[in-house]
Amino acid sequence: MLPEILKENAVAASLEAADPALLLGGNTEHNELTLEVVPEKILTALRIMKGQQFERLSTVTAVDRYPMEPRFEVVYHLQSVARNLYVRLKCRVGGEKPEIDSATAVYASANWYERETWDLFGVVFKNHPNPIRIMMPDFWEGHPLRRDYPVHGHKYSYQND
Amino acid sequence: MSETLTPDATTEKPVHTRRMTLNMGPQHPSTHGVLRVLLELEGETILKCTPDIGFLHTGIEKQCEALNWQQVVTLTDRVDYLANLSNNLCYSLAVEKLLELEIPAKAQWMRVLLCELTRINSHLVWLGTHALDIGAMTVFFLCFREREDILRLFEMFSGQRLMTSYIRVGGLALDPPRGWEKRVKSFMETLPSRVDEYESLLNTNPIWLKRTKGVGLLPVEEMLEVGMTGPCIRAAGIPMDARKMMPYSSYDKFDFKIPTSTDNDVYARYAIRVAEIRESIKIVNQAMAGMPEGPVQAAAPKVVLPDREKMKTQMESLIYHFKIVTEGFSVPAGEVFQVVESPRGELGYYVVSDGTAKPLRVHMRTPSFGNLQALPNLIEDRMIADSIAIMGSLDFVLGDCDR
Numbered sequence: 325m326l327p328e329i330l331k332e333n334a335v336a337a338s339l340e341a342a343d344p345a346l347l348l349g350g351n352t353e354h355n356e357l358t359l360e361v362v363p364e365k366i367l368t369a370l371r372i373m374k375g376q377q378f379e380r381l382s383t384v385t386a387v388d389r390y391p392m393e394p395r396f397e398v399v400y401h402l403q404s405v406a407r408n409l410y411v412r413l414k415c416r417v418g419g420e421k422p423e424i425d426s427a428t429a430v431y432a433s434a435n436w437y438e439r440e441t442w443d444l445f446g447v448v449f450k451n452h453p454n455p456i457r458i459m460m461p462d463f464w465e466g467h468p469l470r471r472d473y474p475v476h477g478h479k480y481s482y483q484n485d
Numbered sequence: 486m487s488e489t490l491t492p493d494a495t496t497e498k499p500v501h502t503r504r505m506t507l508n509m510g511p512q513h514p515s516t517h518g519v520l521r522v523l524l525e526l527e528g529e530t531i532l533k534c535t536p537d538i539g540f541l542h543t544g545i546e547k548q549c550e551a552l553n554w555q556q557v558v559t560l561t562d563r564v565d566y567l568a569n570l571s572n573n574l575c576y577s578l579a580v581e582k583l584l585e586l587e588i589p590a591k592a593q594w595m596r597v598l599l600c601e602l603t604r605i606n607s608h609l610v611w612l613g614t615h616a617l618d619i620g621a622m623t624v625f626f627l628c629f630r631e632r633e634d635i636l637r638l639f640e641m642f643s644g645q646r647l648m649t650s651y652i653r654v655g656g657l658a659l660d661p662p663r664g665w666e667k668r669v670k671s672f673m674e675t676l677p678s679r680v681d682e683y684e685s686l687l688n689t690n691p692i693w694l695k696r697t698k699g700v701g702l703l704p705v706e707e708m709l710e711v712g713m714t715g716p717c718i719r720a721a722g723i724p725m726d727a728r729k730m731m732p733y734s735s736y737d738k739f740d741f742k743i744p745t746s747t748d749n750d751v752y753a754r755y756a757i758r759v760a761e762i763r764e765s766i767k768i769v770n771q772a773m774a775g776m777p778e779g780p781v782q783a784a785a786p787k788v789v790l791p792d793r794e795k796m797k798t799q800m801e802s803l804i805y806h807f808k809i810v811t812e813g814f815s816v817p818a819g820e821v822f823q824v825v826e827s828p829r830g831e832l833g834y835y836v837v838s839d840g841t842a843k844p845l846r847v848h849m850r851t852p853s854f855g856n857l858q859a860l861p862n863l864i865e866d867r868m869i870a871d872s873i874a875i876m877g878s879l880d881f882v883l884g885d886c887d888r
Binding site for chain 2: 353354356358379380381382383385387388389399401405408410412431432433435436444457458459460461468469471473475
């Protein structure tokens with residue numbers, strides 16, 4: 325359901341009009357539009373946005389709210405160069421089996437960003453064309469940007485080798 | 486084609502072209518850092534290109550979560566070591582937005598001045614190394630001569646040549662040193678003639694023109710689609726620049742142009758960057774001429790360290806000083822995505838706070854990462870010699886890419 329404050333926002337209203345069950349909420353804090361999307365419907369949302377002159381997917385990343393559940397927020401920043409607008413889409417996925425559809429079907433630039441998010445957070449992007457690690461070495465175990473992964477003192481040591 | 490390549494044309498054996506996989510990098514001079522590119526070749530044509538990044542991954546985003554808000558500034562320098570002040574600025578603006586801080590006019594103008602010096606610095610390094618890749622060595626020495634002057638200016642301002650950390654949350658680290666106007670001014674007077682000098686070496690150089698004109702073409706829609714930003718997209722005709730589109734830090738008060746071109750080749754990217762150096766000179770001169778008076782730090786005792794004299798004489802200042810030094814300041818819960826125009830393109834900091842003294846998440850949307858992603862689209866089905874020119878024209882910094 326859309327909060328009152330967003331009913332007059334053109335972007336939010338158009339998403340709501342296309343599919344009333346698409347949005348879970350949103351806000352315009354700090355003059356930035358954030359929309360929370362049902363994770364299963366992220367591709368629909370991205371397709372609608374792309375149809376509304378949002379030519380660019382600027383970045384995809386995640387936020388780990390450990391120990392809260394659902395633990396991960398997958399965050400998409402879209403830009404419309406023609407309308408000079410940024411919009412943030414957000415999906416909450418649980419820590420048990422974090423997965424979401426890959427945005428590469430809509431925006432090609434999602435490819436590396438989703439690889440990075442999988443590598444560092446362990447969020448699985450379904451139907452990703454090349455789901456391999458991008459930052460960490462291939463043999464690495466664990467996902468370093470998770471909040472329960474230590475900053476110091478993990479199992480790999482660089483001191484002795 | 487294959488007949489002319491046959492050593493002995495009378496032999497009946499057909500000559501098959503052989504596919505070869507070439508490993509370029511991670512230690513290759515024209516990859517400007519540690520980028521590894523796997524190239525599948527047939528003769529000199531690149532059939533497939535697979536960039537392999539991550540060799541410079543230093544876990545900066547993870548480390549940000551372990552430091553307090555002000556300490557993170559020192560890490561943002563290290564993200565892109567050629568555009569250190571742009572990174573400082575982007576992070577500071579993001580946190581200031583969360584804190585709802587009002588930054589004094591003088592600090593804003595100084596920030597603009599310093600960021601434009603950073604842009605000139607970065608473009609000079611780019612021009613020198615790019616020309617070196619293509620075989621014009623003199624330009625490299627000339628560019629680094631001027632770059633040295635800019636680094637000396639940075640050293641005068643902050644005490645550091647590269648890792649400046651001069652732009653902090655709440656304003657600037659220190660008041661600008663005495664006599665800075667004179668030194669910046671004398672540098673700005675010599676720079677335009679120096680830029681003419683670079684152009685005189687390259688613009689009519691037949692080798693330079695042959696290697697850059699008509700090389701590295703890609704449709705604009707595809708460039709946007711794969712996430713390219715900065716001078717590369719402006720060379721394709723889209724005037725996309727955060728300084729004009731979403732002015733930050735008083736950029737709306739300056740008079741400058743966004744150079745664009747529709748040629749979309751390596752030469753156009755070179756021409757755009759040189760034109761940007763000239764625009765930056767204009768901005769720096771305007772900032773010098775109209776520099777407002779006043780403090781360089783916000784009037785926010787909970788965020789900005791108090792004056793030394795006040796700290797020693799006033800109880801309240803002492804308490805604030807103690808709190809900021811021991812535990813840092815806390816930032817109201819929320820999230821912002823701040824975009825600035827770094828020399829390489831769209832630089833975005835996505836900062837999330839949970840209301841404590843340390844960030845919950847700092848994500849850097851760096852321009853090199855986005856530009857590098859376009860590399861396969863740009864060099865597949867082209868000649869291997871062109872790949873060097875194209876890679877150079879993207880102007881990536883691997884520290885910026887891998888973080």
